Amino acid sequence: MTRETRFGALAADARWQAAWDAANSFATNEGGEKPKAYILEMFPYPSGRIHMGHVRNYAMGDVLARFKRMTGHDVLHPMGWDAFGMPAENAAMEKGVHPGGWTRDNIAAMRAQLKRLGLAIDWSRELATCEPDYYGQEQALFLDMFAAGLVARKESYVNWDPVDMTVLANEQVIDGRGWRSGALVEKKKLSQWFLKITDFADDLLEGLGSLDHWPDKVRLMQENWIGKSQGLEFSFRLAGGAPGFDVFTTRPDTLFGASFAAISPDHPLAERLAKDSPELTAFIAECRRQGTSAEQLETGEKLGFDTGLAVEHPLDPDWHLPVWVVNYVLMDYGTGAIFGCPAHDQRDLDFARKYELPVHRVISQPAPAKAGGDETGQVFHGDEAYVGPGRLVNSHFLDGMTVDEAKAAIIARAEHEGWGKGTTVWRLRDWGVSRQRYWGTPIPFIHCPACGLVPVPKSQLPVVLPEDADFSVPGNPLDRHPTWKHVACPSCGGEAVRETDTLDTFVDSSWYFLRFASAPADKPFDPEVIRRWLPVDQYIGGIEHAILHLLYARFWTRALNKLGMIDIKEPFASLFTQGMVTHETYSRAQGEGLPPLFFTPDEINRSADGATLDADGAPVTVGRVIKMSKSKKNVVDPDAILDQYGADAARWFMLSDSPPERDLPWSEAGIEGAWRFVQRLWRIFGETGNVGDGGEDKPLARKLHQAIAGVAADVEALGFNKAVAKIHALANEIEKAKPSATRAEACRTLILLVAPMMPHLAEEAWAALPEAQRSTAMVADAAWPIADPALLVEDEVTIVFQVNGKRRDEELLPKDAPREIVEERALANTNVQAHVAGATPKKVIVVPNRLVNIVI
């Protein structure tokens, strides 16, 4: 074929995407003998259009998947859709479309966009969580978990929006109001479905230790989220001996510093007392109203209500502590009640100073400034609690002990005397999965007046969503559907109703990676096949899923392990969290009190020293480089980029310059540069037949083989920016070199080196090679080149000569030259001699193959 002087990216993209499809190039080799590699990027929500963040995410995963194929692995690289969720229902309410139609249209549009990127994906495994063949199996798993005691129904307070008639997540409550309706949110007690993730709290925490290939940041975030605290739980008796309430503390050592007891406004005792006290009722209402506002947390004002009750100190029944209801004690942590030790807890101190309660020191504290010795006086001064280490004081039998010794002593005594016990408290809550929503997985249960709660028999799965739902009024369309929920009880045959709650969409994404590996029609997955593919070898996605999604998926995997369905406990052997794609903003101030007016990059003419608006030619303000977002209009549409530059330039730019875990600033100049490099490679690939006088070029051969090894190591470590730099450097070397057999060979090898990143260009160049020079018909099936170890090392190295640690000269010497020779050359060097100036060296340090440092 005749060779074009320019690479026609658009035609090549289409041609090779069709060729891979036709050859079924990326089908998973199910029963293969090679080592497996399961490469997975977090599946997208089908919002309607892909954005640059998707392009970056899938470009990275694709490079790895293609590289693994080239290096002798059976690769599983699938794609699917996290297709349930609120936006579809909002669209239904706003535009009158059906959530299912809206979602499936979006999937079709985004699938077409993704395919234009030329991803090496096994599309035969595509799944969408909104289809019954997926969520029906999820219902089966939910029933299995129910049978194993991992599902619970509990009464729980929820944020209830009285206008939209729905439960809101905490993050949907803004300053006490619903984010959509603006209505004041009520706390409402509802019967909700829970998954018992707290059963695995310790195991989930322990397991983090084994995840060596996860970012420390993510492990730490999960650790904090699980929040393990060890301490003492004990009972207060009311003064006079009547049963009181339980409290939890991590500082039992400070028990002799107690000056009050405090309970949460939501504590049952507070609610009981409120029945006879309008003032307390009003106080509790005030606390609940303020509890959700952010400014309340910031100012941190401590509010209390003295109940008039008192409790006995557990170590001295004659010592009575007043009982307060306070706004900073949370009902859903510990027991919802505490004892207050103001000297050694900042919140308690703030509270005690405000309400003039006693403040007793029980831990000695280093005295400030010169005074010397420790502060041990019982009266505690100042507004800063002391939380550091020290010895116990003013504490009877504990005096002189360290904090840790005192904790152990108190716990031992409490357990001996029977008024308390050492215990562990978790921050992690059970996972509430009920949503009063239509567009989610129906929870497969039936409420029967005679039999109670009855699981839907597996033979009747899937419980399919009704198509004819009504979205014209707020509330749950399933609940008011005229017929759907009315069914016969599977147990007694009497009239019964379906559960109308649906599952949180995080449930859908907690096991999709299993279904990708194995998707039989009659069960969730085949354990044998799971054994071959799981765990996922490399998982790639955004840091925003560091806690919830990844924790839920880890929990779900453990739960299935407990059920005996899978062997593994950790689903993702290696995790990578990639940075965002960012862009400058362009705006103009609109005057006092008005928000600035933003412009899209399309409307702007950007030059080196500023930017102007195309419409009027006048300048605009160039703002900070921030995450692409619709509100700031700093978005770039991938389709437009693909139309203009093709997939390879877009992929290349996504991988260049910025380390993948860091943010990538998008720029017009950057994509232009990537485009120019694509063309430059095309010209280099045109030199594959140019052998010149046919000779060998040893230095170039070294560069080539160093690049083969270096690029492989970088890609393996996800250091794509470094791999890109090495390819650039090799291209520079090839262009500088005179034509030779080595150079022609380097040009051919370069095709393979860029193939994972620029697959269309690589195929096009490969196809132009004479058949004898191609190992396979397509690059997609070619092997990664083998680096010759003999060529990886130089035979000459640059040795730096330093005098007193400062670089004075350098010389090219044979590699591994003996120390004496190197030292001799350094001392003989004229620049060195000038700085040594005849002095006798005190010491000469020789670092082999690197430098000589002469100390005078």
Place this chain on the structure above:
RNA sequence: GCGGACGUGGCGAAAUCGGUAGACGCAGCAGACUUAAAAUCUGCCAUCCUCUGGAUAUGCGGGUUCAAGUCCCGCCGUCCGCACCA
């Protein structure tokens, strides 16, 4: 408030083990080719000086070391997560 990460040219960055700071790219400058433009190619590109050399430079101040972007201590700044968690 608690926890964490980061700070290197005009910009994105590299320096894998304490051993040449700034590879590679972007932008810029000068030149070649061209009627011209685009494309392409060549060279320059941290700062300062008394310029075949030298001094200063990895947020700031100390320290360890023959040698520090890298290790230690103390500040400053930016970003992120959690947040009245007892």
